[in-house]
Amino acid sequence: MKRFLYLLLAIVTLVSLAGVGCGPTPTPTAPPPKPAEPTKPPTLAPTPVPPKEVTFSYASIQTTATMDPAKHTDETTSFIVMNLYDPLLYPVKGGPPKPHLAESWTVSPDGLTYTFKLKKGVKFHDGTEMTADDVVFSMDRVIKMGKGFAWLWKGILPVGNTKALDANTVEFKLSKPHSPFLASMVQLFPVNKKLLMANKKDGAYGEFGDYGEDYLNKNDTGQGAYKIETYKPGEQIVFRKFDGYWRGWKPNQIDKAIFRIVPEQATSKLMLQKGELDMIEQWLDPALFEELKKSPGVVVKEDPNVQLFYLTLNAKRPPLDNVDVRRAISWAFDYETATKQIFLGAAQAVGPVPLLMPGHNDKTPMYKRDVAKAKELAAKAGIKAGTKLSYVYVQGLESERKIGLLLQSNLKEIGFDVEIQELPWARIVEIAAKPETAAHMIAIFHTAKYPSPDSHTFLMFHPDAWGTYMSASFYKNDQATKFMEQARAEVDVNKSLDLYKQVQPIFADEAAALFVANPLHRIAYRDWVKGYEFYGVMGFDLSWYNLTIEKK
Amino acid sequence: MRYRDYLARRLLTIIPAFIGLSILIFVIARVIPGDAARLALGPEATKDQVEQLRHEMGLDLPLHIQYIRYVEEVFHGKLGRSLYTHRDVAEDLAAYLPATLELTTVAMLLAVLVGVPLGVITAMRKDKWEDHGGRLYALSGVSIPRFWIGILLQLILAYRLGWLPTTGRFDGNLPPPAQITGFYLVDSLVSANWTALGITVRYLILPSFVLALSPIAQIMRVVRACMIEQVRKGYVLNAMANGMPQNLLVYKYMLKNAFIATLTIIGLLYGFFLAGAFVVESVFSWPGMARYGVRALIYKDFNAVVGVTLAVGLAYAIINFVIDVLYGYLDPRIRLGYKER
Structure with missing residues (x-):
């Protein structure tokens, strides 16, 4: 019985604790006479959601950062922008982009002037019609603000060189020929000039004030299929379909899309299995996708990603300045274990350009594990047992850690002692900027952001591009440099792609980097979600407009 | 000294402690390795862009000037712009x-x-x-x-x-x-x-x-x-x-x-x-x-x-x-x- 007494005591304590605090002035805490309870029936409840509305929820680990189409960089910010705004051109899986807001275009013979005809009757969310003026304004805005995808156009398209010829024609005058320019139009999302200028604040851009930056932190000014209903960065974003969308609407398309931030992978997996979510993002651990494959009602879609996983080989740092050493490493590495055991079903990389990228050269020579050959090359280069090499990978990335261990055991056989170092991403970005600070090898995932092989050649191996983590090989080959410059200058799309094709075998032959894999792109959704397609350009697969919900 | 005075004094000591904390964390946050501007701009950003942002954020100024500017902002109810959410940190915290x-x-x-x-x-x-x-x-x-x-x-x-x-x-x-x-x-x-x-x-x-x-x-x-x-x-x-x-x-x-x-x-x-x-x-x-x-x-x-x-x-x-x-x-x-x- 005494035990029960103690339990009772526990409850008593709640009351007596209040008394404990009362020291000097024991104010009587008699409750004031309460007026009769207001007899309000609890009908203040929010109005129920109207029936038949098609809703969809998607979850990601990543917090949202912005919905300004001059500032998006990563996948989350990209797909948010892509649902609110439409680009001039739209990516096509494995090919050059197709018309979208721009219905046709011409390129001058010197490759400097691009003229786009815009579609008529495209309406912004406030009902006004989009014109060439908005496109001009948007392009200058991106370049002047210098954030997001401004790097696509900085140094190629000076501010003021974009002109509206009439209400529906826009002209871009480049300062030098640049064939990836066309592909870069998938990243130009026109904003509503009038609306932004009406809401501008004081800022660094003269007559344009802050370029509407502050306004776009909380609002959208798009012409895309969806508009913002609620925006709570760090928690959730609700998209509502825009009735005046220029492509029109069909039944079963999504009326309301909820993007939730769920930072714990195990939790979002549970929510998908329970049906609380309709789709979860690609960044889940591969093992979790394997588990989801066994869940009833869940589809795990796998596509070869337009992404290269590679290790930079710092050619400015001995012994990697010797091409034979780089080749020896390439022959010694166990690609099969990497693709099958570590990436769980990736394809071995064929040179730097991913398999699904337009302009990929499938005749690029590949390395396979051949220890005898590797030993022979290492001996030829005079490598002594115990030669130290450094390998750096991103803190917390399990696959990169495993690659490091594999590399360590593979290279030990040919006399190298690999030191594995885990660094935060911020630090890697910093050390990769200079040959002296960059490690011998750095593990990198490089994803396509615009459909051109330029990103996987020029940005990795042209001396002008040195200083980013992608180019931490500091590799230079005069012939390759010349080819890449010619490819950028070539107006004819196919000829330009041919030049990019010619350059790929050079990088493979000289082992400019250790090309490991094109990992799989995986995404999981409920089986009632139809129409999902992977485009190979970051973010476009998450355009809600392409999806339909077909529940029984 | 009465207890009330003691409490008042305790309350006042919060101020120097707070200033000390702000200087300490301000410096630490800026000297830890990693280039914040480059990171914020995404992987492909050019050197120009990085310089432009560094200038915008005042990162090219000496540390003590940066701190003084920061304190000025704090008195205006601002805590500086977040590199990632692009909003004022005070807004984020709210x-x-x-x-x-x-x-x-x-x-x-x-x-x-x-x-x-x-x-x-x-x-x-x-x-x-x-x-x-x-x-x-x-x-x-x-x-x-x-x-x-x-x-x-x-x-x-x-x-x-x-x-x-x-x-x-x-x-x-x-x-x-x-x-x-x-x-x-x-x-x-x-x-x-x-x-x-x-x-x-x-x-x-x-x-x-x-x-x-x-x-x-x-x-x-x-x-x-x-x-x-x-x-x-x-x-x-x-x-x-x-x-x-x-x-x-x-x-x-x-x-x-x-x-x-x-x-x-x-x-x-x-x-x-x-x-x-x-x-x-x-x-x-x-x-x-x-x-x-x-x-x-x-x-x-x-x-x-x-x-x-x-x-x-x-x-x-x-x-x-x-x-x-x-x-x-x-x-x-x-x-x-x-x-x-």
Whole structure:
């Protein structure tokens, strides 16, 4: 019985604790006479959601950062922008982009002037019609603000060189020929000039004030299929379909899309299995996708990603300045274990350009594990047992850690002692900027952001591009440099792609980097979600407009 | 010096401590390795772009000038722009801090309301089965990882049984209570929105319970130790000899004396969980400040790092001040002792 007494005591304590605090002035805490309870029936409840509305929820680990189409960089910010705004051109899986807001275009013979005809009757969310003026304004805005995808156009398209010829024609005058320019139009999302200028604040851009930056932190000014209903960065974003969308609407398309931030992978997996979510993002651990494959009602879609996983080989740092050493490493590495055991079903990389990228050269020579050959090359280069090499990978990335261990055991056989170092991403970005600070090898995932092989050649191996983590090989080959410059200058799309094709075998032959894999792109959704397609350009697969919900 | 003056002095010492903290974190946030501007602009940004942003953020200026500029901004109610959310850090904190404060406060209340009685019971029943059970709980409560227990409870209570929501702070399909203070409990009470209150409570149960598990254990152990110490005191023997009812003796007199050390622990724990709720916030997708702070650290979002640190520092200072006041209430010797000197 005494035990029960103690339990009772526990409850008593709640009351007596209040008394404990009362020291000097024991104010009587008699409750004031309460007026009769207001007899309000609890009908203040929010109005129920109207029936038949098609809703969809998607979850990601990543917090949202912005919905300004001059500032998006990563996948989350990209797909948010892509649902609110439409680009001039739209990516096509494995090919050059197709018309979208721009219905046709011409390129001058010197490759400097691009003229786009815009579609008529495209309406912004406030009902006004989009014109060439908005496109001009948007392009200058991106370049002047210098954030997001401004790097696509900085140094190629000076501010003021974009002109509206009439209400529906826009002209871009480049300062030098640049064939990836066309592909870069998938990243130009026109904003509503009038609306932004009406809401501008004081800022660094003269007559344009802050370029509407502050306004776009909380609002959208798009012409895309969806508009913002609620925006709570760090928690959730609700998209509502825009009735005046220029492509029109069909039944079963999504009326309301909820993007939730769920930072714990195990939790979002549970929510998908329970049906609380309709789709979860690609960044889940591969093992979790394997588990989801066994869940009833869940589809795990796998596509070869337009992404290269590679290790930079710092050619400015001995012994990697010797091409034979780089080749020896390439022959010694166990690609099969990497693709099958570590990436769980990736394809071995064929040179730097991913398999699904337009302009990929499938005749690029590949390395396979051949220890005898590797030993022979290492001996030829005079490598002594115990030669130290450094390998750096991103803190917390399990696959990169495993690659490091594999590399360590593979290279030990040919006399190298690999030191594995885990660094935060911020630090890697910093050390990769200079040959002296960059490690011998750095593990990198490089994803396509615009459909051109330029990103996987020029940005990795042209001396002008040195200083980013992608180019931490500091590799230079005069012939390759010349080819890449010619490819950028070539107006004819196919000829330009041919030049990019010619350059790929050079990088493979000289082992400019250790090309490991094109990992799989995986995404999981409920089986009632139809129409999902992977485009190979970051973010476009998450355009809600392409999806339909077909529940029984 | 009177006690009141002592408290006033304590209050004033917050100011230099705060300035010191701000200088320290301001410098640390800027000198830790990693190029913030390059990171914020994304992988492909050109050198020009990086320089442009560095200039915009004032990163090209000497550190002391940067600090002076920052202090100027603070006096205008701004905490500098976050590199990642592109908003002023003060705005970000206003959005995230209430969620964390609400969760932490509820969890700490829970911890006190459960931990203190448990501590008393285990002390009074020293070396009996209640005490052994308490010891076992204390050991597991402190050592079981919170993310594990969180996911386990989600699996059972939310996924299998469907009694409670899995994640979040409020039902995504319904409008949250009218924004008054940012604390959903307070807001829904003030606006008499009982549906919203019910939903808020349902969403609070799991995360606050998981967060409270380890403080319950810690508070329980401290209360137990202090209570056992009290048992040996003369006044207890005296009261017992005079036939004072045991409940009155235990809860009115002994607990009051034993509570001082517990208060200290509560103050420390509260501050700790304000910044340390990260794991629970992640598991339950709680849109709070701890998660925001960790993200800021990873991306080297220096203004956000400084902002979060100052917010936590301020909360610490205020809580500890409140606890100083409570000391005086609980122990007249502390309060009156100052008069004599």
